[in-house]
Amino acid sequence: MKTLIENTRIVSPDLEIDGGSILLENGKILALLPPGDPPPTVHTVIHAAGRISMPGFIDIHSHGADHHDVCDGSLEAIRHIAKRKLQEGVTTWLPTTLTQPQDRLEQVAAACAEYFAKPEFCKTPGLHVEGPFINRKNAGAQNPQFVRPPNFDELRAIDQIAKVRIVSLAPELEGALELIASAKAMGITSSAAHTSASAAQLRAAMAAGLTHLTHFCNAMTPLHHREIGVVGAGLIEDGLMLELICDTIHLSPDMLKLVLQVVPIDRLMLITDSMAASWVADGETSLGGLAVVVKDGAARLKDGGALAGSTLVFNEGLRNLANLVSLPLHQLVKTTSWNQARSLGLPGLGQLAPGFFADIVILNPDFSVWKTLVDGEER
16 A cells, blocks of 8 residues: 655755655655656555655664663563654664673563564664663763673673664673674674773774764773873874764753764764653653652763763754754754664665665654654554
């Protein structure tokens, strides 16, 4: 059966069509139709009334939503988070773990694998394992009690339960380079996170196969004029993809503007790094066993005040970025899904083009989500 999204502003990487239509069939995009073309005969028409249609968002780093955390280790939690993500316009999501004991991580992987087998809401092609192989000095909101040295056997054990797409680790740790190389051989992307690495140590990790920086600028070596650190390397190294939390808290508006001016748009990826406190009001919650206080939308550890993930929802991150910089939407859209799909090797995602999956978010002019389609259907 064919579906037509009629009278929509089509926004895809390097493409924008006002008043166009999108023809869908069998879960994929069949054609993009310019305004004025006679409408084809279809079974279902979605009257978009000029709203924005974009490729469904891909959130590669999100721990939770609405009182549920990936590390709850239950199918119910994964299902609930996936449902909320879909309401943010996210059609592909990587459930993201925390620094936890190995038995807990394997329990989480088992719950995720159960959801992967029958994804009811957004697609989940794998896990993002953040920690436990991080630098204790840069633990931030990760639980230092469970930090441990890089151990490929642990990572492989998780991957055997549920596919791992990304591992975030501190590349300066003993054994990290070997883990990065072994992970690359298995098709796992390595990302520098919670790290005290120098620029030279980061480049050594890049030579071993590291290609991402996790929540850029946060919990990593800052830029200094005599040692540019991980932040400086992220600004100049073309081989690195940068995760950006665009809540204007983890990265100030001026820093976001600087990054967008200095770094090519093809290297930037919006994430939420959301926790269980997203979708809920201010108050007290927890993250990986640590007490967290949320006030005015900012989540911080009750003990010490470190930022503890975000309460951001994905579409609001895009809105914040669009309000800060003058780049056209057909460029900014690359940061929401296309760059993630390219970097992780997820075919058929990230563009509105014939042959691509009909994973589409339809946004109101204020970037609030009107409808989200996965394989051409509302879920």
